[in-house]
Amino acid sequence: MSNRLFLSLATFIAAVWLTGTTVSATTYNVKTLGAKPDGRTDSTKAFMAAWSGACGSTKPATVYVPNGRFLVRGLQFNGPCRNGAITVRIDGTLVAPSNYFVLGNAKFWLLFHGVQGVTIVGGTLDARGAGLWACKTSGSRNCPDGATSLAIANSNDVLVYGLSSVNSQMFHIAVNGCRNVRVVGAKVVAPWNSPNTDGIHVQLSTGVTILNSKISTGDDCVSVGPGATNLWIEGVACGPGHGISIGSLGKDLNEQGVSNVTVKRVTFTGTENGLRIKAWARPSNGFVNGVLFQNAIMTNVQNPIVIDQNYCPGGKNCPRQVSGVRISNVKYQNVHGTSATKVAVKFDCSKKYPCRGITMRDVNLSFKNQLPAAAYCVNAGGTTSGVMKPTSCF
Ligand SMILES: *[C@@H]1O[C@H](CO)[C@@H](O)[C@H](O)[C@H]1NC(C)=O
Numbered sequence: 001m002s003n004r005l006f007l008s009l010a011t012f013i014a015a016v017w018l019t020g021t022t023v024s025a026t027t028y029n030v031k032t033l034g035a036k037p038d039g040r041t042d043s044t045k046a047f048m049a050a051w052s053g054a055c056g057s058t059k060p061a062t063v064y065v066p067n068g069r070f071l072v073r074g075l076q077f078n079g080p081c082r083n084g085a086i087t088v089r090i091d092g093t094l095v096a097p098s099n100y101f102v103l104g105n106a107k108f109w110l111l112f113h114g115v116q117g118v119t120i121v122g123g124t125l126d127a128r129g130a131g132l133w134a135c136k137t138s139g140s141r142n143c144p145d146g147a148t149s150l151a152i153a154n155s156n157d158v159l160v161y162g163l164s165s166v167n168s169q170m171f172h173i174a175v176n177g178c179r180n181v182r183v184v185g186a187k188v189v190a191p192w193n194s195p196n197t198d199g200i201h202v203q204l205s206t207g208v209t210i211l212n213s214k215i216s217t218g219d220d221c222v223s224v225g226p227g228a229t230n231l232w233i234e235g236v237a238c239g240p241g242h243g244i245s246i247g248s249l250g251k252d253l254n255e256q257g258v259s260n261v262t263v264k265r266v267t268f269t270g271t272e273n274g275l276r277i278k279a280w281a282r283p284s285n286g287f288v289n290g291v292l293f294q295n296a297i298m299t300n301v302q303n304p305i306v307i308d309q310n311y312c313p314g315g316k317n318c319p320r321q322v323s324g325v326r327i328s329n330v331k332y333q334n335v336h337g338t339s340a341t342k343v344a345v346k347f348d349c350s351k352k353y354p355c356r357g358i359t360m361r362d363v364n365l366s367f368k369n370q371l372p373a374a375a376y377c378v379n380a381g382g383t384t385s386g387v388m389k390p391t392s393c394f
């Protein structure tokens, strides 16, 4: 081999190695493995074959989904894998079966379980949830719960980058029992009246980051369940939807607490709630400690700032009880904009465990057309500084 040829070959190999291009032998292309981009041929087997290949590889590996619409039933991407660097790169769209009973009782459509070091890049998940929502809103008793579109469970070091999720049956994305999961640049879309379609749900997990995402849906844009710690939410645009919600908490007597949550640079447009903490009016040893809400802009939000510890839907299993969830050290800083109702700030806390240590700095919320808004407190205490509109109720 001539020197020149050798050099260019070496450069080529280096380039492939550096950029991780798809020429590498450890790419598993679902189409090569039999998937059909026609939106109607069941491609589940090809996807599972691609995952088996990537997960069984001793070197970093890629599952590649090219352009096109791929019909897939439930996909379980289980670990542990033989390497700690798997990329799932999706250029196309995954579509769920049109019959919602196929996934309806499965809990998850795509599930990553027990994996470490997985990056999911791009892709659109179209769960076609409309049929199930119609079933649920018709009041029929024969509707399944529905499947979460993408669940990451018992996993560490996962990045979900640039994923779109449309019309999920239930939650769009859920993170449960994980460490170090980042969801960056997600785009979530479902109608404002689609039931239970939370955008991103996080529970029993530490070190989860949700960054620069746009969420328009029928339930909470982000919901935070028991056992979420060191959670960072930044750059989220929410609306329509039910806001960013810590809770519902305290449904169970024994429950892990929520601590160290940061929510910053967020906007809410026409949402039901803005920054919310919500707990059942039931005995519980749960808690919320250490939350910073910073730099939020509200536009026509029904309940911009709310702590509700009297959650008891339908008055079932909790009338006349009080919440055991202890809420402390919650900060609101630089929250501006408009409330769609007169009460822009509402702290309705537990008689047994009043909210303590709420601090508010530079809060400026007005009711429609600059009318003054109001604040409402029950069993809540704290301090304010800087601008405080509405006038504090502490
Ligand atoms: C709080 O969580 C953030 C990540 O969201 C982390 O960087 C920080 O170290 C945590 N603080 C404490 C005191 O654990």
Ligand SMILES: *[C@@H]1O[C@H](CO)[C@@H](O)[C@H](O)[C@H]1NC(C)=O
Residues within 6 Å of the ligand: 364, 365, 366, 387
């Ligand atoms: C509060 O916000 C309103 C509307 O944006 C603005 O006109 C007003 O100057 C602000 N007040 C303070 C004290 O910052």
